[in-house]
Amino acid sequence: MGFDLSDLQTAVAEHGQVTRVVIADIRGSSPREVGAAMLVWDSGQSGTIGGGALEFEAAETARRQTQPTVLSRHALGPDLGQCCGGAVVLLSEIYDVTRVAALDQEVIVRPTTTGTTDIPLSVQRLLNVARGSGLPPEPQLVDGWMVEPVHKPNRPVWVWGAGHVGRAVVDVLAPMPDLSVTWIDTGPERFPDKIPAGVTSLPAVQPAALMRHAPENAEHLILTYSHALDLELCHQALLRGFSFAGVIGSKTKWARFRSRLAALGHCPMTVDTLTCPIGDPSLGKHPQQIAIGVAAQMLRPALHVQMKKESHA
Structure with a gap:
């Protein structure tokens, strides 16, 4: 504080x-x-x-x-x-x-x-x-x-996607004092009229091209409307490096991503540094339920490891 x-x-x-x-x-x-x-x-x-x-x-x-x-x-x-x-x-x-x-x-x-x-x-x-x-x-x-x-947020969090889940996640994370939130989507019309205080919104036609500009210690939450874009963001995150990177999705989606990321040249051990699903799926699939689970995971870094093990079990 x-x-x-x-x-x-x-x-x-x-x-x-x-x-x-x-x-x-x-x-x-x-x-x-x-x-x-x-x-x-x-x-x-x-x-x-x-x-x-x-x-x-x-x-x-x-x-x-x-x-x-x-x-x-x-x-x-x-x-x-x-x-x-x-x-x-x-x-x-x-x-x-x-x-x-x-x-x-x-x-x-x-x-x-x-x-x-x-x-x-x-x-x-x-x-x-x-x-x-x-x-x-x-x-x-x-x-x-x-x-x-003077307080300076020391945890860069990049949220990819401004749909229902992305908006719920940003609303929950924005008030947390240690998080510096950057929010990315494909165009300005994808964002709400009012962006929460302290959140930087970045519209980009090709969002994945911004990944190389993210800090290497950034925490990424990949929540876009497109499986293809989610996959490309995972690929670019693995090339860039990160503190944490999680993807919204099911075990079926993650199995497909693992296979496709391997085809892109990533070894299984490297792919396993990604987390899917993020948050706590037992809470439910409503955007706010997902956001609460993700926020709990962000506030308790030890859960990153626990969730990763469970998602790969």
Whole structure:
């Protein structure tokens, strides 16, 4: 989890002034982790810090907030009547176009009280360790300063096909913060009028030609309307390399694909790096059922191996 600068920029562009509420610290049990955040504006909100009484109270308070920065502590049981027995510290910050434009760092570091400008030595050490390791620091409150790395999705997912199943899969995957979704089909008319936020749509007359442009660590979900196109995408994916590649289909379809991929020069061991069917067929064949199964598989990478073994059994 990190500071989702893209979401904040979009919200400020649409609503003018937005208050970002982030969990800065936790003691004991909490519904969400440090770094979980929501955005609040006059007529709505997005994101979540855990729901229930804490989120409701924090959102209402954020709408009345006048100070640029407010740090508040909440005992979840005594103060809010929640089952969690812990306490959380919330940092609420008002952002407008000017303040958002100043957020150009890889790690966003700021004081939680006004009048403080000198970064503490403890924070400097934390940043130095992060730079030395090449890894971003975890979101945390350190000596009155909030430290959050800018969130960057680190899992490229390429979805091939914008039919009923492709749309259901993209709708389920798009909100997941670590996934960067690229969506491909044969023409712009194949896509819905509104593409989910954060999803890149790529219409292409010859979609398979785009495979060579995919990152080698991409995860591919092949869901097109054409068996011939699915086969060509599998062929090109095997030539390109991938982190995961799955194809929608039955065991009969997969048996035919295995034979045809072998005829294209791929050895059985290489072909077996593909997965068909994807997701969890036991959930059903409705597009949303397929999407739920695929999403579960994406969120639990160990299932890639399990599903592969089952599909080849």
